[in-house]
Amino acid sequence: MRLVSEGPSPRLNAMCGIVGYVGQRSSSEVLMSGLARLEYRGYDSAGVAIVSDSGSLVSHKRAGKLGVLAEDLANSPLESGSTGIAHTRWATHGAPTDANAHPHLADDGKLALIHNGIIENFHELKEQLVASGETFSSDTDSEVAAVLLGIAYRESRDLTQAMVNVVGRLEGAFTLLIVHEDAPGVVVGARRNSPLVIGVGEGENFLGSDVAAFVAYTHKALALGQDQIVTITKDSIDVMSFEGEVVHPPEFTIDWDASAADKGGWSSFMAKEISEEPEAVANTLRGRLSPEGEVTIPELDSLDVSLIDRVIFIACGTAAYAAMLGAYAMEKWSGIPVTVELSHEFRYRDPVVGAGTLVVSVSQSGETMDTLMAVRYANELGAQTLAICNTQGATIPRESDATLYTHAGPEVAVASTKAFLSQTIAVYLLGLYLGGHRGFVSAELAAQTAQDLHNLPGQIQEMVSTGPRIKELAGWMADTRSVLYLGRHVGYPVALEGALKLKELAYIHAEGFAAGELKHGPIALIEPGQIVFVMVPSPRDPSSLHNKVVSNIQEIRARGARVIAIAEKGDAAVLPYADEVIAIPPASPFMEPLLSVVPLHIFGMELAAAKGLDIDQPRNLAKSVTVE
Numbered sequence: 001m002r003l004v005s006e007g008p009s010p011r012l013n014a015m016c017g018i019v020g021y022v023g024q025r026s027s028s029e030v031l032m033s034g035l036a037r038l039e040y041r042g043y044d045s046a047g048v049a050i051v052s053d054s055g056s057l058v059s060h061k062r063a064g065k066l067g068v069l070a071e072d073l074a075n076s077p078l079e080s081g082s083t084g085i086a087h088t089r090w091a092t093h094g095a096p097t098d099a100n101a102h103p104h105l106a107d108d109g110k111l112a113l114i115h116n117g118i119i120e121n122f123h124e125l126k127e128q129l130v131a132s133g134e135t136f137s138s139d140t141d142s143e144v145a146a147v148l149l150g151i152a153y154r155e156s157r158d159l160t161q162a163m164v165n166v167v168g169r170l171e172g173a174f175t176l177l178i179v180h181e182d183a184p185g186v187v188v189g190a191r192r193n194s195p196l197v198i199g200v201g202e203g204e205n206f207l208g209s210d211v212a213a214f215v216a217y218t219h220k221a222l223a224l225g226q227d228q229i230v231t232i233t234k235d236s237i238d239v240m241s242f243e244g245e246v247v248h249p250p251e252f253t254i255d256w257d258a259s260a261a262d263k264g265g266w267s268s269f270m271a272k273e274i275s276e277e278p279e280a281v282a283n284t285l286r287g288r289l290s291p292e293g294e295v296t297i298p299e300l301d302s303l304d305v306s307l308i309d310r311v312i313f314i315a316c317g318t319a320a321y322a323a324m325l326g327a328y329a330m331e332k333w334s335g336i337p338v339t340v341e342l343s344h345e346f347r348y349r350d351p352v353v354g355a356g357t358l359v360v361s362v363s364q365s366g367e368t369m370d371t372l373m374a375v376r377y378a379n380e381l382g383a384q385t386l387a388i389c390n391t392q393g394a395t396i397p398r399e400s401d402a403t404l405y406t407h408a409g410p411e412v413a414v415a416s417t418k419a420f421l422s423q424t425i426a427v428y429l430l431g432l433y434l435g436g437h438r439g440f441v442s443a444e445l446a447a448q449t450a451q452d453l454h455n456l457p458g459q460i461q462e463m464v465s466t467g468p469r470i471k472e473l474a475g476w477m478a479d480t481r482s483v484l485y486l487g488r489h490v491g492y493p494v495a496l497e498g499a500l501k502l503k504e505l506a507y508i509h510a511e512g513f514a515a516g517e518l519k520h521g522p523i524a525l526i527e528p529g530q531i532v533f534v535m536v537p538s539p540r541d542p543s544s545l546h547n548k549v550v551s552n553i554q555e556i557r558a559r560g561a562r563v564i565a566i567a568e569k570g571d572a573a574v575l576p577y578a579d580e581v582i583a584i585p586p587a588s589p590f591m592e593p594l595l596s597v598v599p600l601h602i603f604g605m606e607l608a609a610a611k612g613l614d615i616d617q618p619r620n621l622a623k624s625v626t627v628e
């Protein structure tokens, strides 16, 4: 996720939600429930278009939340029909107004289009269309595609052919869905650099930005590939490339239930997702790690492990911190050099990469454009590519040589929480897997690590139950303007993750530092009252890091900092210096960070709640960033 909306800059993206339906049900119901499940993607207007049973195209769209549209539709229902498309829009080109909302109509109101992404050449296309007498009723780039499709349909009288004729003229990123009143029972979609998944039903079929759009109706899905066009009717699904070649997309089963994407009585999706952190970790481990520490992941069979002499992780934000954390363990357990890079940095330098390099992308959504582009770049450079991903049917897994799914269940809150833990576990498993293949991990270490990992869900549950205490702390700090986070070794990525959560959820300035870096500059920030969270390694840790971090605490305390230490239960050394200690159960060094991060997730959420902010949809952010 990252920056979206507010103004019409072409670099800001629409993270829109898209739903399409053909079947026997009332499409209005299916479409509105699909949009509700896609709400988490972030949006500022919504709309729906239906080909009615009497054969006319009817539509309605409104700026504002889905409730505004739903109320209008309740007061003046659209004519019913069982074919339709619906959309939630994040404003990019043009303000979030009724007119700029989707669907956009063309061909004298007989064709409706919805669009996610950005049509980069819309200016020149619009100029040409205006010059030839076409008129526009919105400021959007999307309406240009609608008008082009209207013209193309008039020429071909075939909705799929119209799409084939138009996609070649569009530059940029797009998912497009169209319906036409002269083609009842048909929805046509196309995608380039923007997600679209097909839901396969019986006597009905679906399209969605992700499977959440239709999981309430079917668990069978097809992943539409890059530069492909799909035509659905109630009984058929036809897919072709932009060049018109028939394609058979791979089928997959959605392994979570519609109820998993509901709030289920929690005050926010984030509260629910933090409560699911133990389960997310258990799910990532399930069936993959024997008590002896042997890792079984058939999904990795397509990699040539014997070739791998280097691993590069590419990821953004929280996913990058999970990779950083996992990389410490992976290097130690596999003996392979491991580096971690932000996807958008990797892509714009000239990395030395070859067949011996395994490039591992980490992405909850599997749609983050920066990471997708970096994966493509790695593929071009001849690397082996592995995706660690949580979302089935997403683009990054499709474009990678192998995929390790985290199985954390749907993550709806914009800020990532349970995905961080499950991504780290996936990297740990990969480390043990590679170490096992290379004969680098001793049987004893493997068995001990397996035991530690299997103990984790229970220990994470203990951390989740620190919630009420953390809430109290957050309540006292609602006026805080700046919070620092310190950690060393595996505590460092946790410090970065804690700071990111606070920035994005509570809009408070926050920084994470490697504690050893303090004296090299950041200590100048410490003044009386400055709140500092410190990740304290276990006193049982054979390295001397515990003592070093306790010294750091003393240094900042001497300068007036208020210290909240996250330390092992019974660690007497921190007590004299900490204003507050959050105790974690004894765990091995690589497991500790997965415990200490939990109160930091809770803290970010509770501070946002104390400030009365929208926890699930922080300002300026959307769940998956599908453009650069």
Ligand code: F6R
Pocket: 001, 002, 316, 317, 318, 319, 320, 362, 363, 364, 365, 366, 367, 368, 371, 414, 415, 416, 417, 500, 501, 504, 623, 624, 625
């Ligand atoms: C922070 C957060 C983001 C994402 C990042 C990558 O809470 O959620 O930093 O981790 O945008 O997203 P994915 O994992 O979908 O590639």
